[in-house]
Each structure stands twice: as structure tokens, then as C-alpha cells.
Amino acid sequence: MRAVSDPIPLRTGAALLTATVEELSQRAPAIVAAAASQMRGIRLGLGFHDGSRALLSARHSRLVVEHPTDGTEAAGPDVEPDVEVVFDNRAMNLLFDLQHRPADQALPDSLDTRGPREQVLAVWRAFSLLAQRAAGLRSVQELWRSYRDDAPAPWGERADEAESPGPAEPVSGWEGVDYLLRRRPQDATDVEPELVGGTVVTRPRLLWDGRGSSPWWHESPIHDADLLATMAACRARTGEAMEAFVPYREPRAELYDLMRLYPARQGKGLRPTLTIAACAAFGGRPEDAVRAAAALELFHNGFLVHDDIADESTHRRGLPTLHEEHGIGLAVNCGDGLNLLAVDAILSNLDTLGLARTLALIHEAIHMCRESVEGQAMELGWIHKHVVPAEDEAYFTMSTKKTGWYTCISPCRIGAVCAGVTDPALLGRFDEAFRLIGIAFQIQDDILNLVGQEELYGKEPLGDLLEGKRTVMLIHLFRTMAEAERPRMREILRRPRSAKAQQDAEEILAAMRRHGSIDYAVALADRLADEGITRFEEDLAVIPENEGKAILRQIAHYVTTRLL
Amino acid sequence: MSTTNTLWPGADLGVSGPFPRAPLSHPLDRRWLHYAFLSRQGGQAIIANLSVLGASTGVVSGEPGAVGCEGEATGGTGPEPQRMAILLVHQEGRGWSSSQFNAEQPSVPWSAFRLPRPRPHGSRGPEDGFRVAGRGGGPEVDLRLRRTSRSCTSQCAPFGDGEHLRWQSEPGILATGTLRWSRAEAGGDDAARHTDLIGYHERVRGRWSWPALGGWVFGFVNDPGGDPTGPPPSAVVFTLIQPTRPSRPVDAANGSVMLWRDGRLVRHFPRRSLRITVQDTLARDQVVLVPPLAQMLGTAPAAAVPRRLLITARMGEDRLVMDFRARTAGRIANPSETSLNPFSVHETLGECEVDARVSGRRTSFSAIGIVEYAGGASGE
Numbered sequence: 019m020r021a022v023s024d025p026i027p028l029r030t031g032a033a034l035l036t037a038t039v040e041e042l043s044q045r046a047p048a049i050v051a052a053a054a055s056q057m058r059g060i061r062l063g064l065g066f067h068d069g070s071r072a073l074l075s076a077r078h079s080r081l082v083v084e085h086p087t088d089g090t091e092a093a094g095p096d097v098e099p100d101v102e103v104v105f106d107n108r109a110m111n112l113l114f115d116l117q118h119r120p121a122d123q124a125l126p127d128s129l130d131t132r133g134p135r136e137q138v139l140a141v142w143r144a145f146s147l148l149a150q151r152a153a154g155l156r157s158v159q160e161l162w163r164s165y166r167d168d169a170p171a172p173w174g175e176r177a178d179e180a181e182s183p184g185p186a187e188p189v190s191g192w193e194g195v196d197y198l199l200r201r202r203p204q205d206a207t208d209v210e211p212e213l214v215g216g217t218v219v220t221r222p223r224l225l226w227d228g229r230g231s232s233p234w235w236h237e238s239p240i241h242d243a244d245l246l247a248t249m250a251a252c253r254a255r256t257g258e259a260m261e262a263f264v265p266y267r268e269p270r271a272e273l274y275d276l277m278r279l280y281p282a283r284q285g286k287g288l289r290p291t292l293t294i295a296a297c298a299a300f301g302g303r304p305e306d307a308v309r310a311a312a313a314l315e316l317f318h319n320g321f322l323v324h325d326d327i328a329d330e331s332t333h334r335r336g337l338p339t340l341h342e343e344h345g346i347g348l349a350v351n352c353g354d355g356l357n358l359l360a361v362d363a364i365l366s367n368l369d370t371l372g373l374a375r376t377l378a379l380i381h382e383a384i385h386m387c388r389e390s391v392e393g394q395a396m397e398l399g400w401i402h403k404h405v406v407p408a409e410d411e412a413y414f415t416m417s418t419k420k421t422g423w424y425t426c427i428s429p430c431r432i433g434a435v436c437a438g439v440t441d442p443a444l445l446g447r448f449d450e451a452f453r454l455i456g457i458a459f460q461i462q463d464d465i466l467n468l469v470g471q472e473e474l475y476g477k478e479p480l481g482d483l484l485e486g487k488r489t490v491m492l493i494h495l496f497r498t499m500a501e502a503e504r505p506r507m508r509e510i511l512r513r514p515r516s517a518k519a520q521q522d523a524e525e526i527l528a529a530m531r532r533h534g535s536i537d538y539a540v541a542l543a544d545r546l547a548d549e550g551i552t553r554f555e556e557d558l559a560v561i562p563e564n565e566g567k568a569i570l571r572q573i574a575h576y577v578t579t580r581l582l
Numbered sequence: 583m584s585t586t587n588t589l590w591p592g593a594d595l596g597v598s599g600p601f602p603r604a605p606l607s608h609p610l611d612r613r614w615l616h617y618a619f620l621s622r623q624g625g626q627a628i629i630a631n632l633s634v635l636g637a638s639t640g641v642v643s644g645e646p647g648a649v650g651c652e653g654e655a656t657g658g659t660g661p662e663p664q665r666m667a668i669l670l671v672h673q674e675g676r677g678w679s680s681s682q683f684n685a686e687q688p689s690v691p692w693s694a695f696r697l698p699r700p701r702p703h704g705s706r707g708p709e710d711g712f713r714v715a716g717r718g719g720g721p722e723v724d725l726r727l728r729r730t731s732r733s734c735t736s737q738c739a740p741f742g743d744g745e746h747l748r749w750q751s752e753p754g755i756l757a758t759g760t761l762r763w764s765r766a767e768a769g770g771d772d773a774a775r776h777t778d779l780i781g782y783h784e785r786v787r788g789r790w791s792w793p794a795l796g797g798w799v800f801g802f803v804n805d806p807g808g809d810p811t812g813p814p815p816s817a818v819v820f821t822l823i824q825p826t827r828p829s830r831p832v833d834a835a836n837g838s839v840m841l842w843r844d845g846r847l848v849r850h851f852p853r854r855s856l857r858i859t860v861q862d863t864l865a866r867d868q869v870v871l872v873p874p875l876a877q878m879l880g881t882a883p884a885a886a887v888p889r890r891l892l893i894t895a896r897m898g899e900d901r902l903v904m905d906f907r908a909r910t911a912g913r914i915a916n917p918s919e920t921s922l923n924p925f926s927v928h929e930t931l932g933e934c935e936v937d938a939r940v941s942g943r944r945t946s947f948s949a950i951g952i953v954e955y956a957g958g959a960s961g962e
Contacts, residue, residue: 222861222892225799226822228854231835233824234799235885235957 031066031105032085034165035074039081041158042148045244047579048572049151051079051551054579056144060137063099067106073099078544080579101133101141155244245572252294252311253287259312263359263366276344276352277359281319283335289314292429292573293436296448298566302437306371310379310432313363317383318424320356321390323349328398329485330515371436378435386428393420401486404512406496410542413490414457422456430570447557451574454550459577461543464489465536468527483523486511490542491535495526498533547577595738595746596788606663607637610745610789610919615691617712619725619757619781620931622806624950626761626777627672628723629929630714632687635919636663669714670872670912671721671761672931678912679763680872681716688713694729694752694783712757716764725759725779730813731845736784737853739836741825742794751784753804753817753842780804780814782952792918792925796826797957799858799891801906803934805947813845816945818904818936820893822858824957839895841902841938841945849940851895851902860888869911869928876915876924884926884958887911891953902938906953909933928955 043050054076062074072085131138152158225234264278290311297307325331326339327346333339341349364383367376396416400407407413418427430448439445467482468491482489499507507529510522530536554574561567596611597604606613617630667687670680692712715722731754740746757779764773782802800821804814822837837858839851863886871881893904908930915924934951938944 222859224857224859225824226835226837226853226856226858228857231822231824233797233826233957234860234888234955235797
């Protein structure tokens with residue numbers, strides 16, 4: 019897997035396709051899931067004008083691109099595809115490069131498509147979805163521009179380089195939308211230092227077409243569904259609010275500096291985004307949910323500090339855990355302090371949201387904390403008693419209590435409360451959908467701990483196995499392995515963490531691979547996420563389609579399209 | 583006597599002209615005199631709006647400053663029309679500054695529509711003066727104006743429940759004089775500056791409430807080239823009103839695009855022949871809210887202002903493309919007399935490209951233009 023921030027050598031069409039799909043998986047996961055559902059069961063072979071090839075297929079709700087240079091496992095491009103599409107220069111020009119003057123037309127052999135009609139149409143539908151969203155994402159536009167700049171292949175003549183005695187006559191059409199769309203990529207390169215502030219990129223729209231009028235002040239309810247950008251913005255805003263709650267006073271080095279620095283190791287921003295989006299979905303102002311989101315994050319950080327001590331974890335978000343760095347005593351105290359600040363943050367809503375909503379927020383926070391400590395007690399109890407549950411349902415209950423509530427369900431409910439929703443029936447509509455999504459998310463997190471890269475995951479590799487964490491994979495392993503293997507596995511699990519070596523964890527991992535426990539977990543997470551998304555659409559149909567709801571939906575899909 | 587629309591019984595276009603002698607007879611009767619100028623180098627923009635709202639009592643009133651009718655008549659005992667004046671100035675590097683709505687205005691405001699024809703080059707008259715000044719330290723302009731071009735009726739539109747609007751425009755207005763900031767706004771610099779401008783003037787007369795009118799988009803661009811004492815070689819003005827309620831007539835929205843050459847109107851593209859498109863929005867936080875008082879009153883946010891506007895018009899063989907890109911915007915929050923939501927007028931400045939072919943002749947130029955987006959009182 020490639021880190022998103024790495025520079026991408028986009029010199030081939032296949033590399034460009036890979037990078038585009040990766041960007042879309044993170045920034046528009048709902049679209050990728052929709053495209054994957056169209057592509058299900060179809061292997062699409064793509065041959066590019068530069069000789070590069072790629073095989074695109076759907077795996078659950080993900081799109082997987084394989085080609086000889088990216089090192090992904092499995093079939094590779096030599097597998098016979100169901101549908102095959104081959105481009106030449108001319109077709110690539112037409113497809114990708116709106117900035118350049120299109121060739122007159124695609125010749126019959128420019129774009130060669132082979133495959134059963136129904137499957138070709140399914141592929142076309144999938145690419146329509148992807149292309150529509152990709153064209154609207156600035157990061158994808160950057161990718162394509164990078165490709166244009168890097169690709170050595172000859173391109174068509176640039177419109178702005180064309181020899182012309184004067185301003186060019188419009189090639190065709192006088193429709194404003196077409197005119198602007200044709201010029202979009204070229205505009206993006208404009209340097210306009212005099213522009214005050216930035217601009218928000220939106221698609222062209224007609225105010226007046228000669229017959230009907232669309233008021234200029236009517237805004238599209240969904241502006242930009244770039245999930246990563248939204249999460250980054252929510253995370254940053256919540257971080258500012260959290261910072262403001264930590265006082266500048268003594269003792270700094272032993273308490274307040276730790277309380278300030280530890281939450282700064284922020285994660286993906288999932289909880290703040292859910293909180294703010296749920297508030298917006300119910301018509302609230304996003305800013306009204308920021309303090310509540312900060313409170314959630316402070317609670318979460320307080321729990322993490324204590325959790326790491328209980329689990330004997332050594333790393334958190336890529337850095338040593340607090341107790342590893344400063345000792346258990348200071349870490350416990352810092353965790354207590356963070357929980358105290360969280361209460362302060364909840365109460366700070368009195369001024370802005372009033373008494374009723376603040377009381378409802380307190381109620382929600384208490385519920386969330388209670389679920390969390392109950393879940394933690396269940397898991398620690400299993401470890402203490404050397405129990406591995408026999409069925410997945412026990413894990414589901416523990417996981418929902420321990421992480422599901424504070425990661426998924428409570429942020430949504432708290433965001434809704436910030437918007438003034440206090441009806442328990444309405445708040446309860448988040449529960450089942452986000453319970454399922456939360457379990458799926460946790461399972462994926464557990465899988466990432468086993469197969470993901472440390473720099474991406476943030477915890478030490480195989481840390482869950484060293485801690486003896488009861489994951490779906492471990493439960494599956496103990497359910498399926500032969501009797502002869504059990505004593506050895508039990509013996510490893512019984513040892514305290516300090517007595518486990520890395521090869522012990524690797525031995526368990528090898529057993530999991532042997533028994534298909536990881537594949538089982540991947541499939542289970544996908545099934546749960548699918549069910550969660552179905553419940554999301556059913557249970558939350560009461561919320562009108564708006565930007566907030568769109569973000570909630572994107573997060574629901576984010577779980578299923580994360581690259582594992 | 584009113585001008586009745588026979589196709590739509592009940593709708594009318596208001597009183598017969600000429601306007602300076604036509605009374606305001608309804609609480610929602612309005613007259614707007616609008617002035618917008620850009621310095622030839624594009625560094626300064628001056629926008630002034632003088633408005634009158636409501637019926638006058640007693641003696642039939644004339645347009646503010648109508649010849650032979652000095653100011654509004656005040657012979658009656660009832661409420662007098664509400665007069666407002668605001669001056670908005672943009673200076674490159676300094677940004678926007680504005681008066682409140684109570685700027686000082688001339689008792690006889692300059693208006694091209696009272697003058698029979700463009701004045702010969704170089705000649706001056708006593709009525710050319712135009713001074714609008716913020717009270718209590720706001721910006722001030724003291725200009726002498728001269729028209730160089732012919733005026734044109736942009737549109738006459740009935741909408742809503744008996745409401746209407748008649749809009750007349752004229753580009754190519756020349757202005758010279760002094761622009762002055764308060765010393766505080768000028769940051770201690772020399773607060774007065776001589777300026778040489780070219781601009782636009784309009785008069786809008788009608789009866790409307792802001793929620794029914796919905797909003798409008800209008801703009802102009804003068805080609806600043808050519809003889810600086812004569813009319814601009816080319817100029818374009820466009821208007822679009824977007825009534826929102828009630829829905830009768832269904833297509834109450836109305837628009838127009840006009841092209842002038844050397845001071846003469848050469849083409850008026852009517853509404854069916856044009857398309858108006860917007861794309862991208864200016865970052866909302868960067869739109870400056872004026873007048874200063876509006877910032878203290880917790881004025882509700884307005885819709886994001888489009889950054890790019892494209893107009894395409896075609897009639898027969900005649901074609902026109904106007905491509906405008908806003909780079910800065912000032913938002914004037916007008917109190918709405920009929921709703922709690924303010925009616926916002928956004929003045930945007932930016933580069934404008936015009937490419938047209940009319941009567942077989944090509945016109946192509948780039949210049950700084952002003953586009954105004956108004957609306958939002960309905961809270962939609």
C-alpha cells in the first residue's frame with residue numbers, strides 16, 4: 019500500500035488509474051462503493067496508449083487495481099479479463115485532457131472495447147459514476163495535471179499553444195455551461211495573487227437559460243463531498259476548541275503540557291466529523307457542535323491514556339504511549355485531567371446552546387462513558403480469565419460497548435442534540451446503523467493491526483496479539499483450529515505481555531492465515547458494513563438530503579472502502 | 583395613469599413617464615439612482631446609490647432633484663418618503679470602505695436621464711457636480727460627471743402581485759474629481775486623491791418588495807481605451823431580475839444584454855436570446871460586509887457570491903460572450919421593509935472579457951468590470 023502523501027510517478031495511464039481510484043476511495047467512498055456494486059463480478063482489463071496495462075475489479079465494496087508495477091498480490095494483469103478496453107493516444111486525449119484541443123473525433127480503432135454487452139454497460143455505468151465525482155475533486159485534478167506534465171507520451175496540441183493570429187473563435191456552441199466546463203482545467207492553473215481569499219470550486223450552473231431562472235443565491239445543498247478534506251477541517255476546528263480548554267497554569271510539565279500535547283496526536287477526525295455532520299444534518303449550525311465534539315475527543319483521549327495502561331500498549335498514533343514516556347502515575351493523572359476537561363467542555367455549551375440541550379448532552383456523555391467502561395470491563399475480564407469467546411456475538415456486544423458508542427453512535431446523537439433534537443426515538447435512529455458500522459470499523463482496525471503498516475496504523479505491529487486482544491480473528495481461530503493446536507495457542511495467550519515475544523505474535527498470525535481467520539474477518543466486516551449502510555438509508559430517511567447527511571453517508575461508506 | 587399589461591390583466595408597469603414628474607403613490611414605490619465608476623487604471627471603484635421609498639403626501643412629488651421640483655414636496659401631514667444614500671469605495675491595497683445609509687447627497691442629484699443628450703466635448707454645466715459623503719468620517723466623493731453615451735431601457739418587468747420595475751441604463755459616464763477617505767481609514771496618509779473615472783449610471787423606477795423581487799444580477803464593463811474625453815469604444819451592460827414569488831407569471835424573470843459602440847447602442851439582446859451561467863464562489867469569509875453598522879448588528883450570513891459569471895447571447899448572426907471573474911466583493915446589507923432578512927447587494931470587481939460580433943463587426947476587449955448580485959431577503 020502506498021502512503022497518500024508520497025509523490026506519485028505518474029508516467030503511465032495505469033499508474034494514473036491506480037492513483038485516481040485511491041484518491042476516490044478516501045475522498046468519495048460512497049461513490050467508489052456504488053461503482054464497485056456495478057462492477058461486482060467483472061474483471062476489467064485496461065490497455066493504455068503507453069503500453070501499460072491494469073486489471074480493475076471489485077472486491078466487496080472496494081475497487082482494486084492491479085498492474086505489474088504496484089506489487090499487489092493476486093491475479094495480476096495476465097488474468098483473462100471479462101471486459102477489455104484499449105485506448106490509443108487520441109482516445110486518452112479525449113478522455114482525460116479537457117485542457118487540450120480535442121482531436122477531431124475518436125477513430126474507430128482509438129477506443130477498442132470487447133466484452134459481453136451487459137458487462138460493458140455495467141463498466142460504463144461504474145466509470146460514469148467515478149468520472150463524474152473525480153472531475154469535481156481538486157486532488158484528482160492535480161493528479162491528472164501531474165500526469166499531463168509527467169507523461170512522456172505525445173499529446174494533442176494545447177489550445178493555448180495553438181498558432182492563432184488572434185483570439186480564437188469559439189470552436190462550437192455558445193452554451194455557458196459547456197464553455198466553462200471546457201475551460202475548467204486550464205483555469206485551475208491560473209495564478210491570481212490579487213484574489214481576495216480563496217474560492218470554492220463549484221460546477222457551472224445556469225442562472226438563466228432564456229426560459230427559466232434559477233436564483234443565484236440558491237446553493238446546491240451539497241458543496242463538496244471530499245471526505246478527507248471535510249474530516250481534516252472538522253479535526254482542525256475541534257483541535258482548536260480542545261486546546262482552548264486546557265489552562266496555561268502550573269503544574270505544566272507534569273500535567274497541562276501533557277494534556278495539551280496528547281490530544282494533539284489526533285487521529286483521522288472521524289468523531290468530530292460525525293458530530294458536526296449530524297448537527298448540520300438536522301439543520302444546526304456546524305459551529306454549535308464544535309464544543310461537544312471537543313468534549314468527545316477529550317473523553318476519548320482520557321480513556322485512551324487509561325486504556326493503554328490497562329492494555330500495556332507501547333505505542334499510540336505512532337508515538338510512545340504516555341505511560342511509557344512519563345510513567346504510570348503521571349499518565350493516570352493526565353487521563354483523569356482530560357476527563358475533567360471533557361466535563362468542562364460539555365458545560366461550556368450552556369452559553370451557546372442553553373440549559374435543555376446541555377443537560378441532554380450531559381445525559382448522552384454519561385451514557386457513552388458507561389457503555390465504554392462496561393465494554394472495557396468485558397474485554398479485560400476475558401483477558402484476565404484467559405477466556406476466548408466462542409461466538410462472534412459476544413465480540414459484537416463488547417466492541418459496541420467499548421468503541422462503538424463513543425466512536426460512532428454517540429458522536430451522531432450528540433451532534434443531533436446540538437441541533438436541538440432531544441426526542442429519544444429520533445436519536446435512537448442512529449443506533450442500529452452506526453452499531454453495525456462501528457463493529458465493522460473496529461474489525462477493520464483490528465485487521466489493520468495485523469496486516470497494515472505501522473506508520474499508517476499508528477500502533478506497534480501485531481500489538482493486539484501481544485496484548486491478547488480478543489478480536490474476531492482470534493475468536494474465529496479458536497473456533498476453527500484443530501484440537502491439537504489449541505494448547506499451544508492457549509499457552510501463548512496466557513502469558514503476560516512482557517513474557518511474549520514478537521515470534522509468538524507471528525506464530526498466532528500464521529495460524530490465523532492458515533485457518534482463513536483474516537479473510538473471514540474481512541468478509542464479516544464487509545457484511546456488517548453493508549447491513550449498516552442499508553439501515554442508514556432506512557432509519558435515517560427522516561433526515562432530508564443535505565450536506566450533513568451526505569457526509570454521514572460518506573463516512574458510512576468510508577468503512578467499506580478503506581484499503582486493507 | 584398607469585401602463586397596463588393587456589396580456590396579464592392586473593399587472594402593470596406603473597405610472598407613465600416622464601419619471602421626474604411622476605408621483606410616488608404607494609408605500610412600496612421606489613426610485614433608485616445608481617452610480618458606479620472605475621478609475622481608468624482599475625485601482626479605484628466608486629459606487630453610490632441614492633434611493634427613495636414610499637408615497638409622498640400632499641403635493642405631487644418629483645424625482646429627487648427633478649428640474650423645477652427642488653427635492654421632495656413636503657406639503658402633506660403624513661409620512662414622507664424614506665430617502666437613503668450610501669457610498670461604497672474600493673481602493674486597491676486598501677479594500678472596501680463605506681458610509682452608512684445616511685450619506686450626504688446633492689439636493690439635485692446628477693442624472694443623465696434629465697439631460698436631453700450627451701453634452702459636447704469639453705463643455706460643463708452647473709448641474710454636473712456630484713458630491714456624496716459619509717457622515718461622521720466615512721468616504722467622500724466630489725466629482726463632475728459627464729455623459730458620453732445614449733441611455734437605454736434595459737427592461738420593464740411586471741412580477742409578484744402587481745409589482746413592477748423599469749430599469750434604464752447608460753454606460754460611458756466620465757467623472758473627474760476628488761476621492762477622500764477619513765484620516766483613520768487612510769492610515770494617516772494623504773486622505774484626498776484626484777481621480778479620473780469612467781462608469782455607469784442607471785435609474786430604476788417601480789414598485790416592489792424585496793421578497794417578491796427575489797434578486798437581480800447586473801453588471802457593466804466599459805472599454806477604457808480610446809479618447810479619454812469621448813465615449814468608450816465599446817461598453818456592455820446586462821441585467822437579470824429573478825422574482826421568486828408568487829409564481830405568476832411563471833417566467834417573470836427578465837434579462838437583457840446591451841452592447842454600445844462609440845456611445846451608441848448597437849444591439850439589445852432580449853431575454854430569450856441569452857444565457858447566464860455562474861461557476862465557483864468567492865470564499866464567504868472574505869466578502870466584506872458594509873455599512874459598518876451592519877457588522878455590529880449580527881447580520882445573518884448571505885449566500886456565497888459567484889466568482890465567475892458567463893453570459894452568452896445570440897440573436898440572428900449577432901453574438902456576444904462576456905466572461906467576468908470576480909476578485910473581491912463588498913456586501914451591502916440593506917434593511918428589508920417587508921421581512922426580517924436583510925436584502926443584500928454584493929458589489930464585485932474583477933476582470934471581464936468581452937467578445938462579440940454584431941452587424942458583422944467584431945468587438946473584443948478586456949477591462950475591469952463591476953457585477954452586482956442582489957437578493958436574499960426571502961431567506962431562501
